[in-house]
Amino acid sequence: MKGVVAFLLGIGYLAITDAAWTCAEAPRLYSVRQVDAGLGKVVVRDAHSNAYFLTGLNWNRLSTISIKHVTVGPAGLWGVGINNVVYKYVAGTFKPSTGLSMLQVDAGNDQVVGVSPSSIAYCLNSRITLSYRGVGSLSWRSLSRRLKYSSCGPLGCWGVDTNDWIFFAQNMKPSTCSTSGWRMLPGRLTMIEVGTDGRVFGVTKQGDVFERTGISTARPFGLNWVHIPMCMAMRHVSYDLGKLWVVSKSGLIMHCSS
Incomplete structure (x- = not known):
């Protein structure tokens, strides 16, 4: 814990506290690399680029298509292939x-946001995401921010850039993909995810998990980063309906409740 405290003080976090979560192994699936949860659904991607959907206690493969990132939420179920x-x-x-190629996409709100191979954040408005049936080109709108990972919720969009700096865009309008601009926040994360209720979680390069607390309509970017102790180093996190889903660097998937 001392190493985490020193790391946080060095980069200007506003608070350092531990949040109490109880974790257990999820239905077993080997070599998981990424997880996404939304609207009561959970999807994962493994080391072999297979995408799975959780039904009860069983993981069901979604397709024979090789997928490197998968997401599920109000905008539907989307993925990015190994060919982008x-x-x-x-x-x-x-x-x-x-249309445009992407490295990562997020369906956590009525619109879809994504990050291109050139590290530019883009958005598909809600009309396009909900009506698209697999025919025609997708018209992406630039969000005017260089990012490597992005995720949106009801109060705005979050992202991290290639240097792991954290950014927040307020007042995202799903119908137009317009925002009130980006602001940089203290801390550094390798990835960040927003739940459909607006809660925000992320993972550091060292594998530590944090939650952004103090989020409200009056202060949608929150107040503090709170450390969530884990028994091992993590690589990915997602949150939905009171449950935190985490993937370890060794490929183990767990779910946690507070």
Whole structure:
């Protein structure tokens, strides 16, 4: 814990406290690399670029298409192939799109946001995301920010850049993909995820998990980063309906409750 405290003080965190979460192993799936949860659904991607959907206690493979990032939420179920093609899951299969290539996408709100291979953040408005059925080109709008990972919720969009700096854009309008601009926040994370209720979690380069607390409509970017102790180093996190899903650097997936 001393190492974590020193790290946080060095980069200007506002508070250092431990949040009490109880974790248990999720239904077993080997070599998991990424998890996403939204609207009561959970999807993962493993080291072999297979995407799975959790049904009860069983993981069901979504497709034979190789996927390197998968997401589920109000905008539907989307993925990015190993060739950077964006897919939407329609009628039981991933349908490829034409248009811009992406490295990562997020369906955590009515719009979809993504990050291109050139580290530029983009957005698909809610009309496009909800109506797309796998035919035609997707029209992405630039969000005017260089990022490597992005995620949106009801109060705005969060992202981290290639230097792990954290950014927040307030007043994201799903119908137009417009925002009131980006602001840089204290701390450094390798990835960040927003729940459909607005709670925000992230993982550091060292594998430590944090939650952004103090988020409200009056202060949508929150107040503090709170450390969530884990029994091992983590690589990825997602949150939905009171449950935190975490993937360790060794490929183990767990779920935690506070």
